[in-house]
Amino acid sequence: MIMNGKPMRLLLTFIFMTFAMPAWATLEIDISKGHLDPMPIAIPDFVGASDPEREIGAQIAGLIRANLERSGLFRPLDPASFIEHQSNINVQPRFADWRIIKTDALLSGRLVMESDNRMRIEFRLWDVLAETQLVGLQLATTPENWRRIGNKISDVIYQKLTGETGYFDTRIVFIAETGPKTDRVKRLAIMDQDGANPTFLTSGKYTVLTPRFSPTAQQITYMSYASRTPSVFLFNIETGRQEVLGDFPGMTFAPRFSPDGTKVIMSLVQGGNSDIWVMDLRTRQRTRLTSSPAIDTSPSFSPDGSRIVFNSDRGGTPQLYVMNADGSGIHRISFGKGTYSAPVWSPRGDLIAFTKSLNRKFHIGVMRPEGDVERILTTAYLDEGPTWSPNGRVLMFTREPRPGSGPHIWSIDLTGANLRQVPTPGDASDPAWSPLIQ
Amino acid sequence: MKSAFIAFGALLFISACASTPAPEPAPAPAPAPAPAPTPPPVTGEVTPLPPVPGSVDEFQKMAGDRVYFEFNSAQLSHEARAVLSRQASWLNRYPNTRILIDGNADERGTREYNLALGARRASAARDYLVNLGVSPSRISTISYGKERPIDGRSNEEAWAKNRNAHTGIVSGATS
Numbered sequence: 193m194i195m196n197g198k199p200m201r202l203l204l205t206f207i208f209m210t211f212a213m214p215a216w217a218t219l220e221i222d223i224s225k226g227h228l229d230p231m232p233i234a235i236p237d238f239v240g241a242s243d244p245e246r247e248i249g250a251q252i253a254g255l256i257r258a259n260l261e262r263s264g265l266f267r268p269l270d271p272a273s274f275i276e277h278q279s280n281i282n283v284q285p286r287f288a289d290w291r292i293i294k295t296d297a298l299l300s301g302r303l304v305m306e307s308d309n310r311m312r313i314e315f316r317l318w319d320v321l322a323e324t325q326l327v328g329l330q331l332a333t334t335p336e337n338w339r340r341i342g343n344k345i346s347d348v349i350y351q352k353l354t355g356e357t358g359y360f361d362t363r364i365v366f367i368a369e370t371g372p373k374t375d376r377v378k379r380l381a382i383m384d385q386d387g388a389n390p391t392f393l394t395s396g397k398y399t400v401l402t403p404r405f406s407p408t409a410q411q412i413t414y415m416s417y418a419s420r421t422p423s424v425f426l427f428n429i430e431t432g433r434q435e436v437l438g439d440f441p442g443m444t445f446a447p448r449f450s451p452d453g454t455k456v457i458m459s460l461v462q463g464g465n466s467d468i469w470v471m472d473l474r475t476r477q478r479t480r481l482t483s484s485p486a487i488d489t490s491p492s493f494s495p496d497g498s499r500i501v502f503n504s505d506r507g508g509t510p511q512l513y514v515m516n517a518d519g520s521g522i523h524r525i526s527f528g529k530g531t532y533s534a535p536v537w538s539p540r541g542d543l544i545a546f547t548k549s550l551n552r553k554f555h556i557g558v559m560r561p562e563g564d565v566e567r568i569l570t571t572a573y574l575d576e577g578p579t580w581s582p583n584g585r586v587l588m589f590t591r592e593p594r595p596g597s598g599p600h601i602w603s604i605d606l607t608g609a610n611l612r613q614v615p616t617p618g619d620a621s622d623p624a625w626s627p628l629i630q
Numbered sequence: 631m632k633s634a635f636i637a638f639g640a641l642l643f644i645s646a647c648a649s650t651p652a653p654e655p656a657p658a659p660a661p662a663p664a665p666a667p668t669p670p671p672v673t674g675e676v677t678p679l680p681p682v683p684g685s686v687d688e689f690q691k692m693a694g695d696r697v698y699f700e701f702n703s704a705q706l707s708h709e710a711r712a713v714l715s716r717q718a719s720w721l722n723r724y725p726n727t728r729i730l731i732d733g734n735a736d737e738r739g740t741r742e743y744n745l746a747l748g749a750r751r752a753s754a755a756r757d758y759l760v761n762l763g764v765s766p767s768r769i770s771t772i773s774y775g776k777e778r779p780i781d782g783r784s785n786e787e788a789w790a791k792n793r794n795a796h797t798g799i800v801s802g803a804t805s
Contacts, residue, residue: 372782373779373782374778374779374780374781374782376777378777399777401741401745401775401777402741402742415745421772422772422773443745443749443772443773445742445745445746446742446745459742459745459746461746461749461773463753464704464749464750464752464753464754464756464757464771465749465750465753466745466746466749466750487743487746487747487750488746489742489743489745489746490740490742490743503740503742503743505702509702510702510739510743531702533739533740533742533743534740534741534742534743547740549738549739552738554738573784574737574738576740576741577740577741595783595784595785596782596783596784621741622741
């Protein structure tokens with residue numbers, strides 16, 4: 193049975209909670225540097241008047257601690273070390289008690305069950321040294337949405353303390369793999385960014401590859417062998433509906449949405465040759481962008497939609513090229529040693545992530561769209577297919593650490609620090625990060 | 631008889647390995663061997679039947695159904711051309727057959743690039759057959775990229791096998 197992967201509807205309201213004191217934000221992490229010294233933060237379990245309230249409150253606090261710890265930018269302190277145990281979050285904390293345990297920030301939260309299907313969460317983020325409230329918010333939702341609340345609060349903290357948008361209230365679409373290599377079953381799957389709630393979207397009867405989110409995270413475009421000619425498909429997460437995209441005269445693959453979500457860009461094979469085409473989703477009109485006898489594939493739009501980076505072997509080996517959105521002005525940008533493929537433009541626009549093959553190893557790296565300032569972030573037997581967090585600070589990718597060891601999803605910071613495996617139910621590949629869920 | 635010999639050998643091996651040989655227990659009396667049925671005398675194998683003319687089996691045996699490529703290449707080697715020439719003669723002899731050529735790549739490349747490379751390999755094989763008189767209308771192609779390895783290992787031998795174009799008879803063959 194295929195489970196429905198539609199996101200739970202989130203009735204969520206933000207109300208600002210003020211505190212009678214000036215709030216000067218002095219606490220800030222510079223996330224452009226490595227994170228050798230992550231910021232200590234204290235996050236006690238959220239207080240509640242009843243056992244069920246305290247139980248969910250503890251789950252939410254635990255989720256926030258795990259999110260912040262995984263970012264590599266924060267060091268959530270062990271709650272067992274806390275001296276003050278607040279029962280009322282609407283009075284000032286005893287800052288001296290928090291300074292003793294050497295925390296820079298404190299998150300105090302409270303959970304109130306207002307009815308069977310409605311709960312209210314209040315929280316305040318404190319600068320312990322400056323003794324000021326950095327943010328105070330109140331949210332209301334249904335109890336089963338506690339993970340999304342935890343992710344939302346994590347995003348608020350991340351934004352307040354780094355100055356950048358967070359990426360915790362997001363999901364990952366990927367390919368779940370089972371069976372021997374010579375008879376592999378590949379299913380479209382979706383999960384939260386931390387690996388929670390993995391759900392299959394297709395049965396595994398047909399091979400599916402390379403899923404990518406639409407900018408609203410409501411649709412996925414991917415390649416499937418379910419049709420007579422392998423083709424680019426669209427999957428609507430809300431309805432579960434799948435459809436072949438367009439009636440192309442050959443195999444289509446390597447799809448990605450345009451940043452405004454109105455188009456899908458992809459490769460089409462004709463006479464054995466792959467070129468890049470773009471399809472307007474409303475008019476269904478298709479336009480050819482490249483016409484070379486070489487392989488042209490893996491196109492990815494710049495976030496302003498004006499340019500496209502892609503992979504081509506027109507120069508003899510696979511390299512990265514950039515062109516204007518209408519196909520004009522094609523120029524090569526990769527000039528380092530080795531071969532380059534699978535480029536993805538950062539949502540911030542300032543970098544392009546790619547897969548590089550050199551000396552029988554594979555690497556994930558980044559370079560500027562002009563092709564300079566190349567940095568290699570990872571090395572393994574097979575690292576491939578990077579995808580950006582919506583704030584452009586973290587990359588996920590497929591890694592097969594050693595020959596035959598099976599693929600999994602890994603993440604690494606743009607700084608090259610904080611390499612981690614993302615938990616998946618089994619072998620997994622082709623991750624794609626969603627935008628922040630609305 | 632033979633198994634008893636092996637068991638004896640294993641016993642010798644074990645005692646040879648032991649640094650301080652334990653005193654050997656007295657061997658239990660061997661049970662009386664059951665009389666083995668006498669196998670019929672073998673004088674030689676019967677000649678295998680030739681493949682049925684026009685069958686998939688015949689195509690595979692006479693022509694070979696797979697051609698191989700160098701890394702990141704869709705160039706047909708001399709050997710590949712020889713296989714495709716035999717495929718073409720067989721296909722021209724059985725004009726009602728239809729084929730699907732699937733192009734494949736080894737795992738050392740990114741997924742999408744390998745889909746394009748597999749398409750190029752399938753097309754190279756197709757074009758060669760067409761040049762030798764096989765009607766294009768009888769040929770379909772597909773690329774599996776690196777998704778359908780025939781050898782699941784990760785070594786040179788497996789990669790060489792997995793870089794191929796495979797010709798499958800989809801209809802019209804004698805069964």
